[in-house]
Amino acid sequence: MLSTVYHMTDEHMLFKSLSSQSRIAMLKNLQQHPLSYTELMKAVGMAKKTASGKFAHHIRVLMSSGLVRLNPQTKAYELTPKGVKLMKSLENLRSVMLESDRLKVRRSGLFIEKFDRNKIANVLVEEANVPPKTADNLAKLAEEKLEDLNIEYLTAPLIRELVNALLIDQGLEQYRHRLTRLGMPVYDVEKLLADAAGKRAFPFLVKSSSDAVFREYVLQSALPREVVDAYLAGDIDLRGVNTWAFSVSSKILNADSENMLTVLTHFEGVESEIVVRTSSNPDAQTLRFLAKYLAAKQLKLTFYSESFEMAFAQSVLDSGLQLMVPFEKLDFDHRSLDLILPQRPASSDGHPFSASGLIDGEASLNLVGLYLKAGGVEKIFWDNVRSAIDAVFHAFKKKKSMVSRFWEDVQGYFILSFVGMTQLVERGGFNQAELVGELSTECKRTASDEVLLLPSPQSTAKTAERFRHLDVIRFGAKKVEQLAGPETYSWRPAFPTVDEILYMAKHLPGGFKIAVAGKQAAKLLDLKPLALLSSSPKSQDGPS
Structure with missing residues (x-):
């Protein structure tokens, strides 16, 4: 008889514990991890000033029923073994009761299946490296929120969006980046289809959509965060970022x-x-x-x-x-010629090929932006330059590891071009030879067996325009014009004398293209330059 009374009392206490939404919320929060008094109050939405009495009452009930205890070492509340078993039993009961009215999920494979929170937990572990216990707790939270939405059919993208939101809410953003789905918004896809339909531009359609996905992958997942920040701010430019992972x-x-x-x-x-x-x-x-x-x-x-x-x-x-x-094969005359210096063979921008016949990648440095960022202080400017060059180095190092999966003969042969040299010399008070010499030294500082940075003054007009546009946004048009004037930043060399060309050819092994008169070019024969012949001035910059 006494035993029966004890069990009835025990059951009564259990049911009493579960008769309050606030106590159930406390149990659910403690199921995830132990919490202090203040943390638990905040987790269940109780204000310390107005609800302290109610909260203390709920805690006493849970502790009296043997579901919760206070850890004497950590001073945090936690579930007892009995509490853990009860919560597990409640989950099983809930699953059985909801089985007939289970959530349905439309899969991208064109079929419908019953919702299974274990699949969320598995994805979190496999794709984002979330610890298993944390993944299981997140999956339970996701299930509860999805059921509250009362949606007849769920989709995998919707579930992923909700899980990403939970990761942010739980302070687990480091995992969200790995879980993010790559793709294009529906509006962008529809606009792309509309633009391509009139022209029947099928290659454009395919390339634009794939570029968008790979660009998102490179900037969200592949490159280190400091590299992406430098790129988006306009300190550096990565040529071909859309195909950075494989080209x-x-x-x-x-x-x-x-x-x-x-x-x-x-x-x-x-x-x-x-x-x-x-x-x-x-x-x-x-x-x-x-x-x-x-x-x-x-x-x-x-x-x-x-x-x-x-x-x-x-x-x-x-x-x-x-x-x-x-150049030595041509007859010297007074015509202006585009010369490629200082090495051959090279691209039409003057950048030399590696022994395997490749230029593995190209990037550019925004000298004007880095100077404005330094507030005109030269020491800070050079600190900015070093940070930007380090970012480029890490970007190229990552590129080499990715591209090597597609190209067996990648040797880490990369070009780093400088944009805005003319502006720093003419308006920033820099000596051109000293500026070039220091930039060359900084590139040599990063040299390794994996990555070789070849400095060059030859970039593209498109890159220079991008840098100026971003600088106007972050520094204001007035400051940009004070240093750079109204023109686009300089993106190709302007060395008026033979001595300057010889100096630059020595210190800028990344090569360049420069227009010189025939007689002036004859004085550069020792460099064995190439002459670039073209029928159209449009080809000078080319696609970028």
């Missing part, structure tokens, strides 16, 4: 007239330019086809020949393409 910047290959069309098998995974080294004259029809095809892919195509034949040169130029030839 090289430029490639040189050998081809003659018989196998010229094999060029088409090499352009995939190249971001900027294909250079074809040839010793024979391909027919005009093949040249026009290649020019049109690669232009549609937004790739530059440049020919490189160690000899110079007028018929061949004319055929290339008539096709709208560029041709690089050794």
Whole structure:
């Protein structure tokens, strides 16, 4: 009889404990982890000034029923073994009661299945490396919130959005970045379809959508946070960030007239330019086809020949393409020529190829922005430069590891270009030779077996425009114009004398393209420059 009375009293206390929503909320919060008095009050939404009495009453009831105890070491409240068993039993009971009215999930594989919170926990562990216990607690919270929404059919993206929101709410943002789904908003997809439909631009449609996904992947997940911050702020630019995970910047290959069309098998995974080294004259029809095809892919195509034949040169130029030839093969005259310095073979921007025939990647530094960021203080400016170069180094190091999965011959051969040199010299009071020498030294400082940074004054107009636009946003138009004037930041070299060109060629092994008069060019023969011949000024900058 006494035993029966004891069990009835015990059951009575259990049911009394569960008869209050506030006490149930306390048990659920303590099921996740122990909490102090103040933390538990805050977790269940009770104000310390107005609800202290009620809260103390609820705590006494839970402790009297043997469900909660105070840990003497940590001074935090926690579930007793009995409390843990009770909460587990309640979850099982809840699952049985709701089984017939279970949440349904529409899967991307075009089928519908019953909701299973264990799948959320598994994804959290496998994709985001969340500890199993934490993942299980998050899955339980997600299940409760989804059931409160009273949605007939759930979707996987909606569940993922809710879980991401829970991660932020629980202070677990470090896991959210790994769980984020990559894609495009519905509005952007519909706009892209509308833009492409009128032109039947299928390649544009595919490339734009894939670029958006890979850009999001690179900036959200692949690159270190400090690199992404430097890129988004406008301190640095990463050329081809949309294909950063798998592309090289430029490639040189050998081809003659018989196998010229094999060029088409090499352009995939190249971001900027294909250079074809040839010793024979391909027919005009093949040249026009290649020019049109690669232009549609937004790739530059440049020919490189160690000899110079007028018929061949004319055929290339008539096709709208560029041709690089050794300058010494040309007759000197007074015409202005674009010279490629200081190494060969090189891209049409002057950037040298590695021994494997690749330029693995390109980036640019915003010298104007870094100077404005320093408030005009030179010491702080150089600290900013070092931080930006370190960010580029880490970006290239990550790029090499990713690109090596697609390209076996990646050697870590990267170009770092400087934008805004002219503005710092003309308005910032810098000595050009000293500026170039210090920038070159900073690039050498980062050199390693994995990554070689080759400094260059040759960037692109598109990059310079991006830098100026972002600087106006963060520093204001007035400050930008005070240092840079109304023009776009300088993105290509302006070295007026032969001595300056020789100095820059020595300290800037990343190469450059510069316009010089024929007689002036003759004084640079020791550098063995290449002459870049082009029929159209539009090709000077090319896609970027």
